[in-house]
Amino acid sequence: GVSGEPLLVIEDLSKSFGGVRAVDGLSFAVARGSIVGLIGPNGSGKTTALNLISGALPPLGGEIRLDGDAITGLKPDRIVHRGVARTFQLVRVLGDLSCADNVTAAIAFREQPLWGDEARHQATALLGRVGLDGRDAEPAGNLTYIDSKRLELARALALDPKLLLLDEWLAGLNPTELQEGIALIASLKRDGLTIVMVEHVMDAIRSLCDRCVVMNTGKKIADGTTAEVLADPAVVRAYLGG
Ligand code: ADP
Numbered sequence: 001g002v003s004g005e006p007l008l009v010i011e012d013l014s015k016s017f018g019g020v021r022a023v024d025g026l027s028f029a030v031a032r033g034s035i036v037g038l039i040g041p042n043g044s045g046k047t048t049a050l051n052l053i054s055g056a057l058p059p060l061g062g063e064i065r066l067d068g069d070a071i072t073g074l075k076p077d078r079i080v081h082r083g084v085a086r087t088f089q090l091v092r093v094l095g096d097l098s099c100a101d102n103v104t105a106a107i108a109f110r111e112q113p114l115w116g117d118e119a120r121h122q123a124t125a126l127l128g129r130v131g132l133d134g135r136d137a138e139p140a141g142n143l144t145y146i147d148s149k150r151l152e153l154a155r156a157l158a159l160d161p162k163l164l165l166l167d168e169w170l171a172g173l174n175p176t177e178l179q180e181g182i183a184l185i186a187s188l189k190r191d192g193l194t195i196v197m198v199e200h201v202m203d204a205i206r207s208l209c210d211r212c213v214v215m216n217t218g219k220k221i222a223d224g225t226t227a228e229v230l231a232d233p234a235v236v237r238a239y240l241g242g
Contacts, residue, residue, distance in 0.1 A: 005068050006032065007066065007162060008194070010028050010029070012025050014060045015060050021217075024218035033192055034210040035195040036195070038198045038213050039214050040221075044215040044238075050086060055079040056076055066084065071084070080110075080161075083161050086167065087153060087169050088167055094140055100120060103151075103155055123154075127151075131180070146177045146180075149181070153169065166195060169199075181204070182207050210226065211224060211225055211226060222234060222235050
């Protein structure tokens with residue numbers, strides 16, 4: 001990697017769906033070890049931006065660099081191998097499999113997979129890391145909503161990412177679960193992970209994000225420290241739909 005450059009650099013990224021410019025000339029950078037919030041009203045292009053970074057969609061134009069290397073337009077499995085993992089707005093776990101098998105399946109997607117006992121040991125450790133201690137044998141389909149989110153996070157961590165993309169990971173939690181979820185994400189940052197999170201929950205944005213990038217109708221309308229951005233009248237107007 002290039003030590004002087006931020007971990008993630010996005011330059012003039014764009015994507016259209018038919019006539020809709022979902023992402024329009026988006027540029028921002030994410031420093032190593034930081035958490036950046038990608039925020040903005042519904043339909044502003046946040047999920048599309050995550051889909052472009054993770055390779056789920058090819059961009060129309062622009063560049064995405066990770067650790068100084070272009071990853072623009074690579075297939076999702078190649079981007080995973082470069083060190084990017086994500087969670088989804090609608091939780092994706094394999095309901096018929098045990099929690100441990102969900103995680104070992106993800107470990108098998110690594111560039112250097114682990115198998116057998118090694119994979120199972122690591123799965124147990126990752127389940128513990130997200131607060132699912134001792135739940136290895138439990139069918140994923142039996143988990144509560146928060147626990148299925150924890151499992152999805154363990155699956156993303158199993159890919160051994162440098163950069164973690166969270167798509168509303170903290171949405172839909174009750175106040176107790178939200179505090180637990182915030183503490184968990186904060187602990188990932190302490191471990192050195194770099195995170196980009198699409199989020200609406202203001203308490204989570206305030207307590208976790210070092211910086212925020214604000215989108216509206218595909219364009220970046222603000223970019224700065226979380227305090228700066230949340231005090232910006234243009235951001236308040238966008239959220240109020242004015
Ligand atoms: P956000 O995540 O901020 O809610 P999205 O990225 O989901 O915004 O959507 C941005 C714009 O792109 C919206 O106008 C949405 O309707 C449109 N869009 C997103 N995905 C698709 C798609 N697969 N096909 C057509 N239009 C899409």
